[in-house]
Amino acid sequence: MMLDYIKSDIGYQSTFEYNNTDSVNADIHEQRIQITNQTQRSRSLDLYGGRILKRDFEQGFYVNHFVKDLGICLKECQNMGLALPGLALAQQLYLFLKAHGEGNLSTQALIVALERLNNVSLDEQAGSTK
Numbered sequence: 869m870m871l872d873y874i875k876s877d878i879g880y881q882s883t884f885e886y887n888n889t890d891s892v893n894a895d896i897h898e899q900r901i902q903i904t905n906q907t908q909r910s911r912s913l914d915l916y917g918g919r920i921l922k923r924d925f926e927q928g929f930y931v932n933h934f935v936k937d938l939g940i941c942l943k944e945c946q947n948m949g950l951a952l953p954g955l956a957l958a959q960q961l962y963l964f965l966k967a968h969g970e971g972n973l974s975t976q977a978l979i980v981a982l983e984r985l986n987n988v989s990l991d992e993q994a995g996s997t998k
Contacts, residue, residue, distance in 0.1 A: 916976045923991060928974025935962045935971070 938959040945952050964981045983989050
């Protein structure tokens with residue numbers, strides 16, 4: 869279940885990042901609707917996508933707790949001889965948020981880490997429809 873969440877969360881937020889580059893001028897609100905309509909209806913996409921666009925990082929599972937849980941998962945994977953690079957990447961991105969003092973935000977704040985790494989902001993494009 870956690871891996872499904874991480875996969876959809878990173879994929880969804882990466883889509884927003886890609887569509888916010890200068891070369892792609894997609895309306896991110898329309899993009900969210902298209903992603904949701906073209907895929908199997910997903911409560912996570914509806915819920916977290918809306919929160920991301922509203923910049924609502926207060927409600928949800930905290931980054932601090934998620935980093936701890938990801939660490940436990942990675943340690944157990946290591947003990948079992950499993951390599952899950954996506955899980956390790958997720959932990960690094962959430963640690964990035966924690967290092968910037970944002971551990972008390974909810975996990976959908978992952979978009980903030982992706983924005984910083986790519987020097988873009990969804991807030992600018994989404995600002996007109998808050």
